[in-house]
Amino acid sequence: MITKETTIIKGERVQLPTKYGHFELVPFQEKTNKLEHIALIKGEIASKDIVLTRIHSSCATGDLFGSLKCDCGDQLIQAMKMIEQNGSGIIVYLQQEGRGIGLMNKMKAYKLQEAGMDTIEANLHLGFAADERGYEVGVEILNQLGVTKLNLLTNNPDKILGLEESGIKVVNRVPIVIKPNPYNKYYLDTKENLMGHQLSDVKSCEKIEI
Secondary structure, three states, rough: OOOOOOOEEOOOOOOEEOOOOOEEEEEEEOOOOOEEEEEEEEEHHHHHHOOEEEEEEEEHHHOOOOOOOOOOOHHHHHHHHHHHOOOEEEEEEOOOHHHHOOOOHHHHHHHHHHOOOHHHHHHHHHHOOOOOOOOOOHHHHHOOOOOOOEEEOOOOOOOOHHHHHHHOEEEEEEEEOOOOOOOOOOHHHHHHHHHHOOOOOOHHHHHHHH
């Protein structure tokens, strides 16, 4: 049997008390491009058959500065709270700024959005796909941590498809629906109506044991 060589380096596992609960943090680094990613872990996930999981792409504006132009930071906080309440789970935090186009290009896209384009039109105008992300490195992180089946905290059906194509079983989708504000309503409407994000379906939360 041929064992696939790992493409990531696993760092030290440390305790991380936060405002939203007590977690452990493990950094990972890709060997080729040196990008660093994070696994934020609650409880003994390796012993769980199905793990409550959030795959979160980095968003400097939302996660760090509390931008109202997106729902990213709010989704991250809500995921931490839900995992803390559940008693176990994992957030895989991937360096995929701007749905994979990087911070400089994300700001160019923001400028185009200020001129009237939606988030998809802006990406396409810059020569990118609407979503440039891949989830292979996230799957490898999950595999190294012994996680193969998920209840996935997401509104994005493409994320489910990407994970399952890489060998992860998504048992249930658990939505994270954030109330829109005047600055991000058009952005969220675009994600729902043109990108297929399921932002209105909150009933499934009540049916899934997390």
